[in-house]
Amino acid sequence: MQQLSSAPSHGASDHNHAAIARRPQFADRHIPMALAMLGLAQVLMWGIAAWLGYSSTELDSAEQLSWATGLELGYWKHPPMPSWIMHGALMLFKPSIVLPLVMVQTGIVIALGLTWRLAREILPPRQAALSVLITSLVLYHNAGADSFNHNTVLLPFQAAATLAFFLALRHSSLRWWLAAGLFGGLAMLVKYVAAIHFAGLLLYLLLDRSTHLRRNFVGMLLGALVFALVLSPHVYWLHANGYPPMQYAHSVMIPLTGPASAFASVGQFIETQVFRLVPLLPLLIYIVRQRRAAPAHDDVEMVVSRRDKLFVWVAGAAPLLVTIAFSLLSGSKLEARWGANAFLLTGMVAIVAIRPHLTAERLKNIMGVTLLAHVVLCAGLVAGKSVVAKHFDRRTRANFPAAELAQEAERTWRKHTNAPLRLVATDIWLGGNLRAAGLPGVAVLIDGDYTKSPWVTQEQVHACGMLILDDTISNGRAGVANPEQLHTLMDSAEAAGSMTLNWGSAKQERRTVHWAYLPPHDAAHCTQAG
Structure with missing residues (x-):
């Protein structure tokens, strides 16, 4: 009898090896598409999370929704670019x-994409991709960026200016x-702290003598001219209006009271910035261990030129160091948020320091782990501000009943007139949430102050009428306490009352918002603000 063998035939074995050989492998040419897909996933993930978990918008986002009613050359607290974008x-x-x-995360993804483009000028493809993954895990670039504000909007402009500056120096390119002048000017129109980052770039220019070419100096002059032209309308506005953003910045700065105060301020600031780096520490530990364990043939040894190392170290470290120096020289206490724009080159600094060996398959696995980390960070933040906060009876900016506020405001207005509700006087948070959650057509007279809201005029208030809302809870109001202009409007109102919002649990005091009604006098010819 013929004995049957269970061993596979050579033909079957060859077929299996051929199938494995045909299996698509992750290669360097796939990196750009993989990074783009990660960026798209980041935007979609945050959009879905906000849709599922948030019932109101964050404070800074509400402010931009209020400011964006009018296109101004400047706003009372900041330059105009974020409000123009909104x-x-x-x-x-x-x-x-x-x-x-969604706009915040889109801007961050654009910034990371531009940082990837810069990294490719200096690093091999895999290490450049890894540097972007590391940078994406800085808390300022994920869970710490859930507000559309001047810090988050600055990131893509800052990245674009850095990339243009680097390419201008390397290629002595006038274009x-x-x-660089264009993006530098636009960055300054986002927030003046962009100048701190530019100081680091200029420091590198001074240190790298190989860039001291006549063509580069001519290019710098042309870039400076473009920079000045971009800023000139805003500078005119500043001069014409008495420099309100500078006055605001001066009013919120906390002075240092001596050496001990300065030391404590710097220590607390550094401690906070280190905390912002915690999510990327496991990845750094992993690549350090792999670097030590990897055989020499695991990947081609990474080589970075001396001038490129100088650029990465100076441009990467300068924003944080210059921020600390500014605080000490000006005698102002460091605020944690001042570090929000100091970490775009974190991944490049780490890669230049560690010089990791990296196979394509290992990079693919790191991409998967990074995506998982982003999911955890997003879910943790959104759940913490919504589901978890509700469970523990905590009020947050994210679980405020904005839709209920909009419905109550509309119902109150309709009790007195059939004219459309066009104008609301209130603080920026209530005003922005009214627009976001049911009343998109209203314009906000912030704190009842016409200088803060030039898109609203007294003539419009007389014609259209106005609903005034005063959030009296001292620890929740966004803006100045007891705004005199708002109270003056309320005192002149034809009717007044209060609305109680279902915010918090039965154990807490319900949120009360006082309202007042100014009637329209020419509703048929009412011109909508903005």
């Missing part, structure tokens, strides 16, 4: 709770110098 977005989409968060 204004453009609102021409395409209705105000919503989700929109600001890139013009681009």
Whole structure:
């Protein structure tokens, strides 16, 4: 009898090896697409999380929804670029709770993409990709960026200016110098602290003598001219209005009272910034251990030129160091948020320092782990501000009943008139949430102050009428305490009352918002603000 063998035939074995050989392998050419897919996933993930978990928008996002009513050359606290961007977005989409968060994450992804482009000028493809993954895990670039504000909007402009500056120097390109001036000017129109980052770039220029070429100096002059032209309308506005952003910045700065105060301020600031790096520490530990364990043939040894190392170290470290120096020289206490724009080159600094060996398969696995980390960070933040906060009877900016507020405001207005509700006087948080959660067409007279809201005039208030809302809870109001202009408007109102919102549990005092009604006098010819 013929004995049957269970061993596979050589033909079957060859077929299996051929199938494995045909299996698509992750290669360097797949890196850009993989990074793009990770970026898209980040935007979608935060949008879905906000849609599922948030019932109101964050404070800074509400502020931009309020400011974006009018296109101004400047606003009382800050330069105008974020509000211009929000204004453009609102021409395409209705105000919503989700929109600001999607815009934030889109800007961060763009910034990371530009940082990837810069990293490719200095690092091999895999190490460049790894540097972006590391940078994406800085808390300022994920869970710490759930508000559309001047810090988050600055990131893509800062990245674009850095990339243009680097390419201008490396190629002595007048075209890139013009681009550096353009993006530098736009970055300053986002927030003046962009100058701190530019100080680091200029320091590198001074240190790298190989860049001291006549063509580069000519290019710098042209870039400076573009920079000045971009800023000139805003500078004119500053001069014409008495420099309100500078006055605001001066009013909120906390003075240092001596050496001990300065030492404590710097220590607390550094401690906070280190905490912002915690999510990327496991990845750094992993690549350090792999670097020590990897055989020499695991990957080609990474080589970075001396001038490129100098750029990475100086441009990467300068923003944080210059911020600390500014605080000490100006005698102002360091605020934690001042570090929000200091970490775009964190991943590049880490890669230049560690010089990791990296196979394509290992990079693919790190991408998967990084995506998982982003999911955990997003879910943790959103759940903490919504589901977990509700369970423990905590009020947060994310679980405020904005839709209920909008419905109550509309119902109160309709009790007195059939004219459309066009104008509301209140603080920026209530005003922004009204626009995001049911009243997209209203314009906000912030704190009842016409200087803070030039898109609203007294003539419009007389014609259209106005609903005034005063959030009296001292620890929840966004803006100055007891705003005199708002109280003056309330005192002149035809009717007044209060609304109680279902915010918190039965164990807590319900949120009370006082309202007052100014009637329209020419509703048929009412011109909508903005």
